[in-house]
């Protein structure tokens with residue numbers, strides 16, 4: 180339901196030039212059992228109407244010359260060639276992203292990325308693809324409800340390389356119920372042999388309102404014990420480091436210079452503009468969220484100045500707590516001065532975070548490095564606990 184209190188002109192103008200742009204394309208071949216992103220099985224939906232609504236939202240709010248562009252979802256690669264041309268060419272007319280954006284990513288799934296589509300995306304100006312491999316184990320892919328097999332994943336990677344992509348990310352999920360460490364290590368060996376520039380490898384989580392959460396409740400799925408999850412976490416870091424893929428964020432690994440610029444901006448608590456159903460934005464100090472729902476979103480865009488369902492403007496202390504929470508996910512960490520600057524924390528106001536940091540340093544969960552604070556080896560697996568200390572101090 181739309182919140183009537185924010186229906187009127189909250190966002191009056193386009194985001195400032197250069198602001199990173201996220202576009203949410205919510206269609207997938209089928210819904211994966213663990214996924215809590217806003218996405219729907221594509222069949223039976225009027226994709227054209229949704230795309231036109233999304234482009235209309237871009238006309239109203241998208242920044243000129245975004246530094247980065249990220250088409251996520253959902254499965255953007257599921258769009259047919261004319262749909263991809265329409266979206267990317269019209270966004271070019273609206274934003275002029277081609278000359279401005281250093282990094283332009285499109286999320287893809289193996290079942291919808293062949294050589295023709297990879298070439299089309301390359302020709303349209305996309306320079307980075309993120310491919311959802313998730314697992315190299317056929318039984319795990321089935322458990323996940325994925326609609327592709329392992330061979331299709333390798334074929335999609337090959338297609339992307341043949342089309343000329345030199346910046347590829349692969350998404351993976353580990354610590355799956357029943358998974359053996361040896362099997363995961365074998366998967367990692369096959370993955371690093373592909374020499375991707377970037378990997379996102381996440382510990383499986385059971386998100387609310389997913390089939391996985393239901394199966395967990397019913398006892399059909401049993402999560403791995405914590406110490407086994409930790410063994411996966413450390414082995415992943417070691418194996419990828421050996422292959423030259425450095426953990427620059429808790430769950431993200433890259434070759435030097437291939438960190439995801441778009442996501443770095445999130446971890447720096449920077450501004451960004453999201454368009455599409457369920458997309459969120461950070462504009463100035465405002466946090467804005469669009470309505471979910473395909474028809475609801477299109478209707479809102481047709482009848483209202485925006486598609487917002489919520490907006491909030493957190494105070495300076497909350498912004499500071501969030502900045503620490505996000506910044507400590509990065510291996511390089513952050514300094515007290517950087518945190519205050521990113522949070523736009525007013526000069527002269529009392530900052531409680533140095534005291535929090537002092538306690539965590541004393542507990543060995545943080546360490547000082549080149550003038551910044553970062554998670555220590557002991558603190559890495561306790562990142563959520565550390566983050567909570569900063570958030571709690573923010574009140």
Ligand code: SF4
Pocket residue numbers: 206207208209210211214215216218252253254288311
């Ligand atoms: S393909 Fe991705 S976005 Fe779509 S349902 Fe699966 S995990 Fe979610």
